[in-house]
Amino acid sequence: MNEDLEWGNRYNAVCRLEDSGLLAKVALNAFDPDIRSVAIRKTEDQEVLVQSALNDVDYGVRTTAMENLANWQRDTFKLMGIQDPHWTIRKAALERLPSIYDEFFANIVITEDDYRVRRVAMRKMKINKLSEDLLIQLAIHAQDGEVRAASARKIENESLLKEIAIESGDYVVAEEAIERIRSEEYLKLIAISADFAHTRMTAVKFINDNDFLMEIARCDKNLIVRSRAIHTISSSEVLETMLLLNNTNMDDEIKERIDILQDN
Numbered sequence: 001m002n003e004d005l006e007w008g009n010r011y012n013a014v015c016r017l018e019d020s021g022l023l024a025k026v027a028l029n030a031f032d033p034d035i036r037s038v039a040i041r042k043t044e045d046q047e048v049l050v051q052s053a054l055n056d057v058d059y060g061v062r063t064t065a066m067e068n069l070a071n072w073q074r075d076t077f078k079l080m081g082i083q084d085p086h087w088t089i090r091k092a093a094l095e096r097l098p099s100i101y102d103e104f105f106a107n108i109v110i111t112e113d114d115y116r117v118r119r120v121a122m123r124k125m126k127i128n129k130l131s132e133d134l135l136i137q138l139a140i141h142a143q144d145g146e147v148r149a150a151s152a153r154k155i156e157n158e159s160l161l162k163e164i165a166i167e168s169g170d171y172v173v174a175e176e177a178i179e180r181i182r183s184e185e186y187l188k189l190i191a192i193s194a195d196f197a198h199t200r201m202t203a204v205k206f207i208n209d210n211d212f213l214m215e216i217a218r219c220d221k222n223l224i225v226r227s228r229a230i231h232t233i234s235s236s237e238v239l240e241t242m243l244l245l246n247n248t249n250m251d252d253e254i255k256e257r258i259d260i261l262q263d264n
Contacts, residue, residue, distance in 0.1 A: 024048045033058035040064045050076050059086050066093060078104060087114040099124040106134045110141050122147060127154055139164045139173055152176040162186040165203070166194045174199040178206065188212055197222035204228045210238045218248055230254055236261045 027039035027048050037060055040052055052065035053076055062080075066089065069076060078101070080093035094108065094117065105125035112118045127150055130138070138151035140163075152164055152173050161177040166189070168174045174196070181187055190203035191212075201224055204216055210233050217229035230253050233239055239258045242248060 027052055033061050036061050037064045040068060043068075046070055046073065049073075054079060054083075059089070062086075062089055063092070066096070069096075071096065074098075081108065081117075087117055090114070091117045091120055094120040094124070097124070099126065102126050102129045103131075103134060106130055106138055109144065109147055110137055112143075115144070118144060127151065130154070132157060132160060136160050136164060139177070140167050145170055145172060148173040149176050153180075155180075158183050158186055162190060165190045165199055168199075169196065171196060171198040171202070175202050178202050181206070184209065191216060191225075197225050201225045201228045204232055207232065208234070210235045214238050214242055217242065217250070218245070226250060227253055230257050233257065234261070 023039050023043045024045055027036055027043055028051060030036045030039065033056075036052070036056065036058070040049065040061065041064060043049065046069065049065045049069050050073060053062055053069060056062050056065065062084065066077075066080060074097060077093045077096045081090050081097070084090050084093065090112070091114075094105075097104075099105075102125050105121040108121035109118050109125060112121065122144065127135075127138075130151075132155060135151045135155050139148050139155065142148045142151065148168065148170055149172055152161070152168075153176055155161055155164070155177075158181050161181050162183075165174045165177040165181070168177070174194070178187070178190060178199070181190075184207060187203045187207050188209070191200050191207060194200045194203065200216075200220065200222070204213065204225060205228060207213060213229045213233045217226045217233070220226050220229065226248065227250065230239070230242075230248075230250060236258050239254050239261070242254055243251060248254070
């Protein structure tokens with residue numbers, strides 16, 4: 001009971017404080033986080049609020065300090081949005097920022113682990129205003145599939161689209177990139193180089209070079225990719241050559257494709 005009385009006396013004393021210097025000392029140095037919070041709510045010293053928001057060990061104190069910061073303290077909100085250990089504070093800090101920091105929000109989308117914080121950054125980020133470098137980073141590294149796909153759709157440079165298709169582990173993003181590539185040389189590189197079979201298969205669908213397709217059908221390590229190559233070949237002569245070589249173990253599919261071509 002004496003402890004409660006002592007705490008109440010300290011609380012009331014801080015509530016009565018008007019001296020800005022004393023309030024600052026209590027806000028930054030009091031042992032009890034509840035007492036620090038009381039002082040923070042009373043102070044108008046932005047420097048004290050910034051220090052508490054960035055450095056106080058107590059979640060509640062940091063929250064109180066952030067809520068009392070002036071709207072122009074944008075650099076502090078940015079720091080809190082990146083480095084605060086608690087996702088609710090990072091989220092709240094981003095909410096305090098205006099929607100004019102597209103590159104900052106893009107980097108949050110790439111690096112932030114918590115999906116609730118990423119959602120705030122995604123909502124505030126204007127993807128149309130991002131550089132191609134950031135778009136390719138988002139297309140490959142953003143943790144949200146919708147952001148990866150939207151970023152790929154905004155890129156016009158076919159060389160960058162080729163890199164996205166090869167490096168992306170997301171088949172939807174790879175498809176977005178491949179469908180907008182017109183260079184057959186880039187499509188061939190994807191068909192050879194992409195680690196994911198679905199990506200190689202998608203590239204194969206857009207290739208017209210029958211000799212190249214024959215090599216894919218003979219050599220690709222994935223059965224589905226080889227099958228897609230066979231069904232993309234438009235020359236029955238090339239397919240008959242493959243039958244003569246007899247090294248694909250897919251003779252039935254080759255014959256089926258020959259029949260389709262001859263019927264047409």
